[in-house]
Amino acid sequence: MSKKQFHLSLICAFCMLFIFSCREKKKPLPIQQSESKIQIEHATGFSIKPNSDFTVIEVTSAWPGAETHFTYALVPREKLATITLPRDAYNAIIAIPVEKMVITSTTHIPSLELLGMLDAVVGFPDTDLISSSAARNQIDKGLIKELGTNENINTEIALELNPEMVIGFGINGTNKAYETLKRSGIPIVYNGEWTEQTPLGKAEWIKFFAPFFQKEAEADSIFKDIEKSYKQAKALAQNAKEKPTVLTGGLYKDVWYVAGGKSWMSQFLEDAQADYLWADTDEKGSIGLSLEAVLEKGEKADFWFNPSLHTSYEELLQANSHYEQFSAFSNRKVFSNAVKKGVTGGLLFYELAPQRPDLVLHDLISILHPELLTDYQPHFFMPLN
Template sequence: MTRTTVALAVASLLLLSACAGAPAAESGDAGCARNHEAGRDYFPDKVSAQVSKQWQVEYRQNYKLLKVNAGPKTSLEQTDTAPRSYVLYQCGTPAPELTGELAGATAIRVPVRKAIDNPATLLGAFEVLAPEVLAGYGEFPGAETADKHLPRVNKRIMDKTAVGVGHGDKLDTERVLNLGPQVMFAASGDKARFDKLGQGGVGVVFYDPFNETPLGSAEAVKFLSLFTNGEAKATAHYTAVESRYRELTAKAGAAAAKPAVLVGINGHGRDFLAPQNDYLEPTLVRDAGGRTVFDLPGKALQRLPMETMIERGASAEFWFRPDFVGKGATVAKILEGEPRLSRITALTSGKGIDRADPRVYAAAGLVNPDKLLADLVSVLHPDLLPGHQLSFLRRIEAG
């Protein structure tokens, strides 16, 4: 071995030794810190939950402490609604020890590069912030409507750079693990399945924008930004949405008439699912210058006897039925399934309103509630928005 060769070998060993103790960024990852600096604030752009009661975040130099509160049980398959904590630490810096108040928290390195939305309530937030991060989804809107509201996300689904993984009892845990995401967002689901994902290195984050008022649901874009470090972009989106939403609310609130609106889902003869006052749709109705038939405190869905719904809702001027399974349903089909609903004047007189595409409504409407509100204002007070074309809602045809 020549002297030159020996010198190069020694120099290489010294360089490796010097770098061994430093936390290094992943190769080619421009979002990671190159060298950790104690005391440095790694998150100059910050967000907070101004309306949402479901989550809070604290920024602590190189990590964010995210707390998600216990939510109401909204699904028969949901077996765990306990509050959770997540430590979102900047890549290229050391993860904090999960002791003391951090004990039991799930640690997730940010910005995440690969995530799954299960079932599909954050797709609108991915569209705004980081569609390239989406690797999988639980369910997806029809292609005929998705491209209008979610063009960048829709492209990933169409070219299969994001793939379906199922949801609920159809969740394919092996496919999720094979995709290798850093995080999976879940509205609800089976604890045993999610524990398996956690053991496989997937951080399962529980969050459901449907458990919010409209502006609270719009903060889903802020929630996702905590994982992508996209706080600045999220703030810009939310600020614009909030401004338009409040402007519409003021305009509708000045209307003299306050039409009565029946809000809820026909349970096909078994029961009626009525959203409580602080749920998304009743708040939309009030902000659109209407009043709900039922006054139910809370922010979940409440089961009522069909007879109660029919008796109270018979004279309602409109029926806004947020029905997950009612896409394309006509008045004739609805009455064929449940003849008693012929007593609901709003339905038979052509004033029944449904989601044009339930999945688009959930995926894109929740982060754009100003557009949901505009649709509803144009229905309840057409003179306030002349010429408005419905985007997320549809009138139930006689059919």
């Protein structure tokens, strides 16, 4: 090799070394893995796994019987440029704290309100369903836009709002509007709180919302207060001297739907020291029965809760004259969770009760065992008019 060729080779070698060293400097910072998890004690449908660089939320029960798990990586904005995540490993990668979001269920509102993050909501399908006075104020100011319905979201308006994410609610994995939004680059994050079967399990989903706003400590504190209140109410109910019998539900067309023995409502009644007549069944949802079958078992029930959406005895009789055959009807012991509504007709119970099971349990105790809670004003369950 000539001296000139040697120098040329040496220059090439230095150039290659410089190129690779530059590339090395541009490599993202290594991700610090951690096995720690945020403690979830009652909810079964999600988990949260933080590490020093980002947080992973996994939703394992987006809807009943869901076989697909959804995994979301939440990355602090200041770290987005310094770490690289394998996009095929996550359903969405989201910058936090989130500043603009669309939500799709009224049950999402209480969690955001308690966390002080209601201002982040920019759109909602069917805003008339919302009862929260704070949320209605946002709607009246034009800060929360009407988006149609959950199954048919107005995607044009949603895209104009430019949200960073949509908290999705679904009964299955099919929603054309969600697919349209995803193709436009807006992440859909499924929330499955409604699939939980226990009162405290539903309420603990406030911890699901918290990482999107870096509010984990606040959510943990809020939930502990709700949990403590619920457990105190449950302990109070243990002082009841008797367990009154309870009937639930009402006719829809020709089918009477009662709460299943493994349902959310059945758990409330058990904790309130009631003798629920269908507590020994295995259904997690409702059970469809004939009027004759319900009469046979529940005719003499001491109390009757949630007679469909009827709010007066007159309505019940107009719907079906056979209702007056029940002792709870003739003794005026029928109570409904559909009496209290927001200004546009939304039912307060379906919005707030999942987040505040302690209030639900106090209501039931005050009705079933009034001697244990004197001068109590119910939040959800009211006597029929």
